Amino acid sequence: MRIVAAEPRHAAALANAHARCFRDGWDEHVFGNWLQAENTLVLLAEITELQIAGFVVIRSAADESEVVTLGVVPEHRNAGVGMSLMQGAMTSAVERGGEAMFLEVDAGNGAALRLYRRLAFVEVGRRRNYYRDCEAFADALVLRRTLMDGN
Numbered sequence: 001m002r003i004v005a006a007e008p009r010h011a012a013a014l015a016n017a018h019a020r021c022f023r024d025g026w027d028e029h030v031f032g033n034w035l036q037a038e039n040t041l042v043l044l045a046e047i048t049e050l051q052i053a054g055f056v057v058i059r060s061a062a063d064e065s066e067v068v069t070l071g072v073v074p075e076h077r078n079a080g081v082g083m084s085l086m087q088g089a090m091t092s093a094v095e096r097g098g099e100a101m102f103l104e105v106d107a108g109n110g111a112a113l114r115l116y117r118r119l120a121f122v123e124v125g126r127r128r129n130y131y132r133d134c135e136a137f138a139d140a141l142v143l144r145r146t147l148m149d150g151n
């Protein structure tokens with residue numbers, strides 16, 4: 001498994017992986033747009049050509065980068081893939097002049113929170129009832145870390 005920058009030919013595989021990670025999956029065209037967008041980087045964890053274990057999309061503005069989405073397909077979870085993707089994302093952000101990274105996460109997403117806390121992200125905000133799933137609401141946490149003190 002290696003972390004590489006995604007290319008347009010990966011759009012279908014990315015959409016397939018995203019749909020396996022999130023209820024509202026993004027289609028191939030959405031990924032096609034991300035892959036062409038300015039100031040956006042898509043990294044993937046590649047197992048073999050066009051077979052991917054996970055992905056991360058980051059978007060940069062001025063000296064801040066945002067994690068737009070991160071996912072690891074179920075059969076490759078808990079094996080360090082998410083950690084490798086985030087470390088790759090942070091390294092790329094620093095190379096592009098990034099000084100801080102932030103993201104939003106469902107306050108009930110224990111797996112993601114553990115990963116982000118391991119990476120020294122800290123809570124800087126909470127959006128109450130931000131996510132809605134049928135009749136249930138969940139808070140969103142805004143997490144941030146500086147990128148100047150290593151990964």
Ligand SMILES: CC(C)(COP(=O)(O)OP(=O)(O)OC[C@H]1O[C@@H](n2cnc3c(N)ncnc32)[C@H](O)[C@@H]1OP(=O)(O)O)[C@@H](O)C(=O)NCCC(=O)NCCS
Binds near residue numbers: 073081109111118
């Ligand atoms: C969140 C997600 C990306 C984690 O990816 P992963 O490859 O399984 O994570 P890693 O194996 O790199 O694990 C990193 C840390 O998180 C912990 N972790 C991962 N899954 C966990 C789980 N289900 N419960 C508790 N801790 C978990 C690991 O134990 C590890 O911490 P540790 O080193 O202290 O043991 C993955 O579960 C996923 O894709 N979930 C669905 C999509 C999603 O929620 N994305 C994030 C949206 S903000």
